[in-house]
Amino acid sequence: DTGVSQDPRHKITKRGQNVTFRCDPISEHNRLYWYRQTLGQGPEFLTYFQNEAQLEKSRLLSDRFSAERPKGSFSTLEIQRTEQGDSAMYLCASSPVGREEETQYFGPGTRLLVL
Amino acid sequence: GNSVTQMEGPVTLSEEAFLTINCTYTATGYPSLFWYVQYPGEGLQLLLKATKADDKGSNKGFEATYRKETTSFHLEKGSVQVSDSAVYFCALKGTNAGKSTFGDGTTLTVKP
Numbered sequence: 001d002t003g004v005s006q007d008p009r010h011k012i013t014k015r016g017q018n019v020t021f022r023c024d025p026i027s028e029h030n031r032l033y034w035y036r037q038t039l040g041q042g043p044e045f046l047t048y049f050q051n052e053a054q055l056e057k058s059r060l061l062s063d064r065f066s067a068e069r070p071k072g073s074f075s076t077l078e079i080q081r082t083e084q085g086d087s088a089m090y091l092c093a094s095s096p097v098g099r100e101e102e103t104q105y106f107g108p109g110t111r112l113l114v115l
Numbered sequence: 116g117n118s119v120t121q122m123e124g125p126v127t128l129s130e131e132a133f134l135t136i137n138c139t140y141t142a143t144g145y146p147s148l149f150w151y152v153q154y155p156g157e158g159l160q161l162l163l164k165a166t167k168a169d170d171k172g173s174n175k176g177f178e179a180t181y182r183k184e185t186t187s188f189h190l191e192k193g194s195v196q197v198s199d200s201a202v203y204f205c206a207l208k209g210t211n212a213g214k215s216t217f218g219d220g221t222t223l224t225v226k227p
Contacts, residue, residue, distance in 0.1 A: 031213065042119075042204050042217030043159070056213050091159065102147040102166065102208045104215060106159040 002026075004107035006092050012113045013082055020078045021110045025094030032075050033104060034067055035091040036060065043091055049075060050097070082114045117142040121205050121218035128225050134192040136221045138179075138205035141186065146207040148172075148181050148188040149215070153202045162190075162203070195225045 005024045013019050025032045031050050035043035046065070047057045051072040061067075064082075069075040079086055089111050093104040122137035140146065150162040150172070163172030168183035177192045188205060205218040 033214065040219065042206070042219045043215075045214035045216070048213040050213070058214075093159075103149075103161060103164065104208075105161070106151075108158040 004092055004094050004105055006090075006107040006110050008110055009108060010111050010113075012115065014115050015084060016081055018078065018080045019082060019112065020076055021090055021092075021112075022074060022076050023092030023107060024074045025092070026105055028096065029094035029105070030072075030097040031095045032069055033093040033095075034075070034077050035093065037089040037091055037109070038087075046077075079112075082112075084114050087112055087114045117146065117207060117209050117216040119205050119207055119216055119218040121221050123221070125222040125224060128195055128223070130197055130225055130227050131194045132225075134190070134195045134199075134223070136190040136203055136205075136223070138188045138190065138218060139186050140188065140205075140207050142207055142209055142216075144210035145183075146209045148179070149206040149208070150177070150179055150188070150190050151204040151206060151217075153204065153220070155201070159204065195223070197225045197227055199223060200225050 007022045033048040034046040037043045047067050049069040064080045067077045089109045091109045092107045095104045118141045120139050147166045149164045151159045152162045163174040165172040165181035171180045179188050179190045202220045202222050204220045206215045208215045
């Protein structure tokens with residue numbers, strides 16, 4: 001069990017550019033979640049998948065944000081036309097389905113800075 | 116909607132002091148409750164959890180009891196160590212909900 005991994009760990013981009021982040025969940029975890037965390041705040045829910053199906057999206061997820069989990073394993077989060085307000089830590093988590101499904105295991109996060 | 120309110124920080128204690136970090140929540144139904152810890156430069160780690168009323172979660176000397184009557188899940192430790200210095204987040208996951216709702220975190224600093 002290698003835990004949830006995220007790539008890259010850090011990303012600096014210029015306003016208006018597109019960025020894509022990747023998350024690899026714990027193997028055999030059916031559920032995968034994306035959160036955003038800004039300084040001094042707790043994580044805010046963005047979206048989650050069960051297998052390849054995207055089951056819920058937050059109103060925080062504007063049209064510039066899109067997430068995919070095409071084969072039910074890894075997931076990508078893309079931000080188009082980045083804005084300075086997108087600067088944050090983007091967290092991925094996964095959980096099994098079943099008895100322990102309420103427990104989410106978090107990755108180390110991708111820190112995004114938009115200049 | 117669901118919400119979590121945490122005691123504002125930062126909290127600074129001397130080693131071996133008693134710790135309490137207050138957490139109250141608003142939710143419909145019977146949520147599961149969690150405390151997560153984030154050490155400097157690291158990701159969120161589950162510290163403990165409780166899934167029903169009156170359950171006590173415990174780990175590494177930390178404890179929290181699910182109190183439905185007061186909608187609270189306060190974190191306690193009898194004797195803190197310098198290595199407990201971190202940010203602590205209270206969270207809930209609603210019944211049949213996918214997402215978790217987090218508090219804003221409480222920064223704990225323990226001095227030798």
